[in-house]
Amino acid sequence: xxxxxxxxxxxxxxxxxxxxxxxxxxxxxxxxxxxxxxxxxxxxxxxxxxxxxxxxxxxxxxxxxxxxxxxxxxxxxxxxxxxxxxxxxxxxxxxxxxxxxxxxxxxxxxxxxxxxxxxxxxxxxxxxxxxxxxxxxxxxxxxxxxxxxxxxxxxxxxxxxxxxxxxxxxxxxxxxxxxxxxxxxxxxxxxxxxxxxxxxxxxxxxxxxxxxxxxxxxxxxxxxxxxxxxxxxxxxxxxxxxxxxxxxxxxxxxxxxxxxxxxxxxxxxxxxxxxxxxxxxxxxxxxxxxxxxxxxxxxxxxxxxxxxxxxxxxxxxxxxxxxxxxxxxxxxxxxxxxxxxxxxxxxxxxxxxxxxxxxxxxxxxxxxxxxxxxxxxxxxxxxxxxxxxxx
Ligand SMILES: Cc1ncc(COP(=O)(O)O)c(C=O)c1O
Numbered sequence: 392x393x394x395x396x397x398x399x400x401x402x403x404x405x406x407x408x409x410x411x412x413x414x415x416x417x418x419x420x421x422x423x424x425x426x427x428x429x430x431x432x433x434x435x436x437x438x439x440x441x442x443x444x445x446x447x448x449x450x451x452x453x454x455x456x457x458x459x460x461x462x463x464x465x466x467x468x469x470x471x472x473x474x475x476x477x478x479x480x481x482x483x484x485x486x487x488x489x490x491x492x493x494x495x496x497x498x499x500x501x502x503x504x505x506x507x508x509x510x511x512x513x514x515x516x517x518x519x520x521x522x523x524x525x526x527x528x529x530x531x532x533x534x535x536x537x538x539x540x541x542x543x544x545x546x547x548x549x550x551x552x553x554x555x556x557x558x559x560x561x562x563x564x565x566x567x568x569x570x571x572x573x574x575x576x577x578x579x580x581x582x583x584x585x586x587x588x589x590x591x592x593x594x595x596x597x598x599x600x601x602x603x604x605x606x607x608x609x610x611x612x613x614x615x616x617x618x619x620x621x622x623x624x625x626x627x628x629x630x631x632x633x634x635x636x637x638x639x640x641x642x643x644x645x646x647x648x649x650x651x652x653x654x655x656x657x658x659x660x661x662x663x664x665x666x667x668x669x670x671x672x673x674x675x676x677x678x679x680x681x682x683x684x685x686x687x688x689x690x691x692x693x694x695x696x697x698x699x700x701x702x703x704x705x706x707x708x709x710x711x712x713x714x715x716x717x718x719x720x721x722x723x724x725x726x727x728x729x730x731x732x733x734x735x736x737x738x739x740x741x742x743x744x745x746x747x748x749x750x751x752x753x754x755x756x757x758x759x760x761x762x763x764x765x766x767x768x769x770x771x772x773x774x775x776x777x778x779x780x781x782x
Contacts, residue, residue: 398464403646406459408452419639420453449627453635457642458610461600464645465579465592467612471622472638476575476595477503478631479609481511483571483591486625488539490516495533495568497524497543499552499753502744504544504573524554525685530562538566544573545584545692548727549701549737549761550754551576551676553685556692560588569617575599578728580652581693591617596633596641598728599698602651606640608633651730651766656695658772659764663700665773671780673703673758698728700762701737704780708757711736715760717779720767732765732772 396404410418425444427433435441444450454472462470473479484494484507496508498521508519522529524543541563545554556572563570571591572584578599584592594600596608611622626632633641663677675682678689679696689696704710715723721734725741735741738757742750750756764772 399649401460401463402649405463405645406456406642408456410452417456417639417642418453419635420451421635422451423447447635448630448632451635451638453642454633454638457633457638457645460642460645461579461594461610462612464648465574465594465612466583466585467592468615469618470610470612471618471626472596472633472641473609473611473626474631474633474637475607476593476597476609477507479593479595479611480504480571480573481507482622482626482629482631483593483611483613484512484540484542486622487569488512488515488517491537492539493518493520493535493537494540494542495520495522495530495538496541497522497547497552497554498749499524499547499550500544501548501573501575502742504542505749506744508542524559525552527555527558527562530559534562534566534568538568541568541570542573544576545582546576546678546689546697546699548576548741549676549699549735549759551678551683551697551699551701553678553689553692555688556584556587556589560584560590563590564588576699576727577693577697578648578652580649581656581695581697585612587692590614596637597726599648599652600641600728601644602648602728602730603644604726604729604731606637608637608641652698652728653695654766655698655728655730655764658766658769659698659700659762660696661769662762662764662772662776663696663702665776666700666702669777669780671705673705676701698764700764702760702762703756703758704760706758708736708738711758711760713782714779717782718775719778720771720775721762727761727763729763730766732767733763735761735763737761 436443458470520533543554560570569590572589574592575595592612594610666675677700721732724733
């Protein structure tokens, strides 16, 4: 698509490539390989002298449509789709790191992101400094000669910590450091980190992109140069490719992502406000609540507060479990961004891998509950929460 269209148009038509059959909806090319007219043509395509698909681990028409649509939405020049959000996170780092390098990362991370940085990278001789990402001076202070990457989630999982993307990226640029932003909680609908100077943006397709609990997938968005020179060689040869079927599900889901994420975010705000009024609630975390410490920054970076709400119930794990078990509409599940409302106990699930000391330092206490607000009627959701709190 050459002309500059508005976002809603790209959501439905971005990346669309029709086959000779002129299908209305995007076709699903559920094939692993491609054939060539001759040995000479195969050679020319492998040499890069002719364009053409070679193998689905490298590229595939359905996957390419998904990548192009997501890149248009995210505002990045290019995108590479992956098998999951975690392969996107890992690939975006490993494609550019080597033994002796150093990474600075915010401490407030999803359990598996933290595991990669704390347990896996050091095994390859890569040093990682964990900092309070909210404190801009910490980013500056922790830069070393060998620092290659700044990494953070904003909002973070599960306490929705917000990081000043523009300031962190500006420090990174001055020091020739690549900033990778995990934009999974906000989704490309609510926040476009590339506008604030981010170099690489990672997504889990499983969350808001599919948003209907069906398909695993992920993506790395970046400049064309980063994709072609650094990311693609690593991902093509190590093989965390997405299935064309999953890419097709995610591609079609992008058509409705804005409607879903907007409606879910509206409900999440209402739920956060309702929770703040409750006597049995100790603290509510939601970026668009005036009481949220980073409310002003959140308003600057995000168009809405997001679909996730976290809160501390008065008491301990027992009270948190009791509340979770009493909910009738919210399903107990560790996924998020789904049209079905979900509830999670981070201490015992998504952040179990962190260990108690790390968890407590991030405010992940045993009375913390994480809600992913879905598309059900808001009055039903509020009623469900209130009856569970009451009991
Ligand atoms: C912030 C964050 N990053 C990465 C991931 C990983 O995504 P996936 O489950 O698709 O691998 C998740 C999953 O919950 C997440 O919350």
